Amino acid sequence: MKHKPQSCREIEADLIATATGDAEPVVRGRVEDHIGFCAACRGDFQRYREIDGVVGVLRREPAMEGAVRARERLESRLADLRSRLMMYRVFPSPLGNILIARSEHGVSLVEYLGERTGFKFSRLAQVAGVEAQEDGLEVEALYRELLEYLHGKRTRLEWPLDLRLARSDFQRAVMKATVAIPYGAVASYAGIATDVGNRSAVRAVAQALRWNPLPIVVPCHRIIGSSGLLTGYAGDKLSLKTRLLGLEGVPTLSAHRDPRVARDTMYVRDRNEVEYCLPTCGGLPSRTLADLTLFASRERAESAGLAPCTACRPDLHPLSA
Amino acid sequence: MMGAQPFETIVAAHHAEIFRYLRRVTSRTSEAEDLSQETFLRAYRAYRTLTPEANVRAWLFAIATNLSRNHFRGEKRRRLAYASAAVEQRETDLEGPESVALFGEARTLLETTIRGLPLKQRAAFTLRKMHDLDYETIGQSLDCSAESARAHVFQALRKIRRSLDGHEFAHMEPSR
Numbered sequence: 001m002k003h004k005p006q007s008c009r010e011i012e013a014d015l016i017a018t019a020t021g022d023a024e025p026v027v028r029g030r031v032e033d034h035i036g037f038c039a040a041c042r043g044d045f046q047r048y049r050e051i052d053g054v055v056g057v058l059r060r061e062p063a064m065e066g067a068v069r070a071r072e073r074l075e076s077r078l079a080d081l082r083s084r085l086m087m088y089r090v091f092p093s094p095l096g097n098i099l100i101a102r103s104e105h106g107v108s109l110v111e112y113l114g115e116r117t118g119f120k121f122s123r124l125a126q127v128a129g130v131e132a133q134e135d136g137l138e139v140e141a142l143y144r145e146l147l148e149y150l151h152g153k154r155t156r157l158e159w160p161l162d163l164r165l166a167r168s169d170f171q172r173a174v175m176k177a178t179v180a181i182p183y184g185a186v187a188s189y190a191g192i193a194t195d196v197g198n199r200s201a202v203r204a205v206a207q208a209l210r211w212n213p214l215p216i217v218v219p220c221h222r223i224i225g226s227s228g229l230l231t232g233y234a235g236d237k238l239s240l241k242t243r244l245l246g247l248e249g250v251p252t253l254s255a256h257r258d259p260r261v262a263r264d265t266m267y268v269r270d271r272n273e274v275e276y277c278l279p280t281c282g283g284l285p286s287r288t289l290a291d292l293t294l295f296a297s298r299e300r301a302e303s304a305g306l307a308p309c310t311a312c313r314p315d316l317h318p319l320s321a
Numbered sequence: 322m323m324g325a326q327p328f329e330t331i332v333a334a335h336h337a338e339i340f341r342y343l344r345r346v347t348s349r350t351s352e353a354e355d356l357s358q359e360t361f362l363r364a365y366r367a368y369r370t371l372t373p374e375a376n377v378r379a380w381l382f383a384i385a386t387n388l389s390r391n392h393f394r395g396e397k398r399r400r401l402a403y404a405s406a407a408v409e410q411r412e413t414d415l416e417g418p419e420s421v422a423l424f425g426e427a428r429t430l431l432e433t434t435i436r437g438l439p440l441k442q443r444a445a446f447t448l449r450k451m452h453d454l455d456y457e458t459i460g461q462s463l464d465c466s467a468e469s470a471r472a473h474v475f476q477a478l479r480k481i482r483r484s485l486d487g488h489e490f491a492h493m494e495p496s497r
Contacts, residue, residue, distance in 0.1 A: 012479075016475055022474075048478065055431070055451075067336075070357055074332065
């Protein structure tokens with residue numbers, strides 16, 4: 001091979017390509033011309049054809065052993081990854097920076113980050129068994145809807161939810177009960193405690209909502225004290241609660257240090273009633289909010305499926321706006 | 322919101338082939354299993370960002386090739402793999418006497434030669450000759466031009482030819 005003539009060396013690559021079925025027609029023609037008069041290259045050509053034959057046998061081999069087992073193991077690793085993987089992004093909003101995270105099951109975290117932007121400040125960084133991945137596409141649409149909501153252009157966030165970041169089944173139950181409180185309404189911690197079947201668990205409900213991993217979507221801002229005081233929100237963010245309620249038309253009085261809802265300007269539904277009343281109806285003024293839901297307007301009450309009370313007739317004597 | 326097709330269909334369509342590719346490149350079933358798993362786990366993390374027109378198969382081959390390159394980085398590791406592959410090969414020879422009798426020596430020699438090739442040549446040869454990828458795609462997988470990819474395959478074939486010098490296998494018919 002060392003003593004090959006120049007012309008043979010030059011055509012070697014083309015010869016190999018042609019013999020192994022990897023050459024353009026024009027190249028094939030050149031090679032065929034060459035091996036027509038060069039016996040040494042004709043031998044080479046035949047040799048590469050034979051090699052190509054053996055290669056062909058290798059490529060046609062049936063499925064390799066181990067492939068089935070490898071596939072099974074992959075499926076189980078994938079299932080594990082799917083359950084752990086959460087896509088998140090941090091967005092600016094009128095309420096400061098907000099991190100939104102979702103798994104393949106649904107939205108799992110909405111978190112107020114305030115001035116901070118880094119993932120390391122997020123609860124997500126501390127959760128064991130979660131693989132967080134920054135990914136705009138997944139959560140971009142959620143963010144747009146959230147912005148619409150915060151600008152009053154949308155009253156519902158109909159997101160699939162993944163409640164796995166809740167700390168307990170009790171907290172999950174509290175979150176589910178809270179989701180049922182409609183836009184423009186407020187209920188009490190005591191009322192949610194009754195909803196989840198434990199009337200005395202008022203403080204536990206408040207704690208569960210303090211750590212609500214899905215604020216806004218699970219509207220814990222609509223849950224207040226039985227006295228009408230807003231009490232607290234996400235730790236130290238009471239002003240956000242006032243703001244979110246204001247967005248929904250819920251009137252609050254913040255003349256005092258402790259803001260409260262203006263319950264005498266809101267319509268009222270008693271537990272298990274299908275009607276809504278004026279705040280002055282019957283014995284309502286003297287009752288706590290433990291079993292009452294307040295609505296910012298008749299429209300909000302009626303879109304919750306309630307009819308005007310036939311005794312106090314809120315439809316005939318609406319509250320002045 | 323999700324990728325163009327559900328990920329299950331990507332696994333169903335391509336896992337067997339990617340596994341075969343990695344088995345050919347690494348010569349070891351256990352490494353093919355690990356690397357194919359890693360290939361699809363990486364793909365899962367990223368596939369949502371794929372455009373609908375993306376060539377998923379070429380993309381998976383590129384991930385698999387990259388993982389193999391990382392895996393074999395370092396000559397020592399490569400030699401270790403080569404040595405253990407030789408052991409595994411002897412075991413399979415004993416298991417399949419008929420196929421060995423049919424294609425025998427030439428085939429074994431070919432496999433041994435492929436296993437001894439530098440990774441880029443081995444990968445390029447396997448992608449081209451076993452999996453029919455075009456040179457453009459192979460170049461992308463190997464971070465080189467299509468021309469370099471073609472040259473890798475050419476070099477691989479030259480070495481194979483040299484290693485088979487003096488061995489008769491004229492009964493083998495070309496596949497194409």
